[in-house]
Amino acid sequence: MLASSGYVSRVAADLCVGCGICADSCQFGALSVSDGLVAVDTTACMGCSVCVSKCPEGALSLVRDPAKSEPLEIRALIARAGSAARD
Numbered sequence: 001m002l003a004s005s006g007y008v009s010r011v012a013a014d015l016c017v018g019c020g021i022c023a024d025s026c027q028f029g030a031l032s033v034s035d036g037l038v039a040v041d042t043t044a045c046m047g048c049s050v051c052v053s054k055c056p057e058g059a060l061s062l063v064r065d066p067a068k069s070e071p072l073e074i075r076a077l078i079a080r081a082g083s084a085a086r087d
């Protein structure tokens with residue numbers, strides 16, 4: 001089962017050189033290159049950040065998408081679980 005992180009990938013058009021490395025790394029088919037620039041299909045993007053780590057130009061970043069689910073506050077959930085276990 002998969003769930004969105006609540007974020008989507010965003011391209012800085014002035015940094016992208018259209019190499020396609022990010023599109024090859026996206027397991028969700030959310031990226032495509034056209035006319036030397038990558039485009040993000042935000043409905044397909046899960047916000048996993050793999051493409052961000054692969055871009056050699058630093059042209060990708062994750063931004064919050066209100067249309068997606070709320071991000072999980074992992075540290076708060078762990079702290080709450082630890083507190084409940086001690087009670």
Ligand code: SF4
Pocket residue numbers: 011015016017018019020021022023033037038054055056057058059060
């Ligand atoms: S890897 Fe970076 S530079 Fe290459 S197409 Fe993707 S966003 Fe553009």
Ligand code: SF4
Pocket residue numbers: 008009025026027028029030031040044045046047048049050051052
């Ligand atoms: S964040 Fe993940 S799902 Fe979204 S475009 Fe990048 S690799 Fe694909």
